Amino acid sequence: MPDIRIHREHQLGLAKARKLAWEWAEKVEEKFDMECTVIEGEEGDTVEFTRSGVNGRLIVAADHFDVHAKLGFLLGAFSKTIESEIEKNLDSLLAASSKGKPKAPAKKAAKK
Numbered sequence: 001m002p003d004i005r006i007h008r009e010h011q012l013g014l015a016k017a018r019k020l021a022w023e024w025a026e027k028v029e030e031k032f033d034m035e036c037t038v039i040e041g042e043e044g045d046t047v048e049f050t051r052s053g054v055n056g057r058l059i060v061a062a063d064h065f066d067v068h069a070k071l072g073f074l075l076g077a078f079s080k081t082i083e084s085e086i087e088k089n090l091d092s093l094l095a096a097s098s099k100g101k102p103k104a105p106a107k108k109a110a111k112k
Contacts, residue, residue: 002079006067014062020093021047021060
């Protein structure tokens with residue numbers, strides 16, 4: 001069975017990462033007919049997802065996300081497409097979450 005492994009660093013902290021993981025889980029449930037279960041922990045969470053031909057988990061930590069998925073025989077032929085779609089969904093959520101952060105003020109150039 002083909003495996004999909006995706007790692008993304010972030011600077012959200014655990015509370016915001018949890019919120020983002022819930023959004024991700026809601027999207028995959030709706031779009032891909034997945035069944036998701038969230039297992040909360042003190043230092044991170046695990047979102048387990050499954051449907052016919054796919055099972056895996058999203059590890060949620062204060063500074064990163066890890067996606068591990070196993071594809072069944074039939075979906076294995078589409079592993080690159082599926083991996084690309086997961087990356088796109090996760091990256092778009094991360095990008096949207098970083099847009100709301102205030103930017104550091106520009107530094108003035110030193111006088112010569």
